[in-house]
Amino acid sequence: MRYISCILRSHPLADANLTKKLLGLVQQSYNYKGISEFIMMTADAEPLEIILHLPLLCEDKNVPYVFVHSKQALGRACGVSRPVIACSVTIKEGSQLKQQIQSIQQSIERLLV
Numbered sequence: 001m002r003y004i005s006c007i008l009r010s011h012p013l014a015d016a017n018l019t020k021k022l023l024g025l026v027q028q029s030y031n032y033k034g035i036s037e038f039i040m041m042t043a044d045a046e047p048l049e050i051i052l053h054l055p056l057l058c059e060d061k062n063v064p065y066v067f068v069h070s071k072q073a074l075g076r077a078c079g080v081s082r083p084v085i086a087c088s089v090t091i092k093e094g095s096q097l098k099q100q101i102q103s104i105q106q107s108i109e110r111l112l113v
Helices: 002-009 016-030 053-061 071-077 098-112
Strands: 038-042 065-068 086-089
Touching: 038 053, 038 071, 038 098, 053 065, 065 098
Parallel strands: 038 065
Antiparallel strands: 038 086
16 A cells, blocks of 8 residues: 555656656666766664665765765755755766865765774
């Protein structure tokens, strides 16, 4: 019954055709091997269990992760008006932020030791 309740509250829910296209795109994009430099999650996500699988995935893929205090602040930093409970930072080739991202990544890795 709980599963059905979750499906009914999932909006917008892709139909079968769109789901097939979405999953195909994800499968194709996986081959590009875009890797996150690090993942940020919020400590005030409720319930916290909705993001607790992410550290396990990060550890499995050797991706550093860190928690920040506020989902509101993370949302603003991501450029949206809604709270955000997790985000990924990647480096685009030729980015001027590459050194800054790598410095932060090293700081996060020191926290994980």
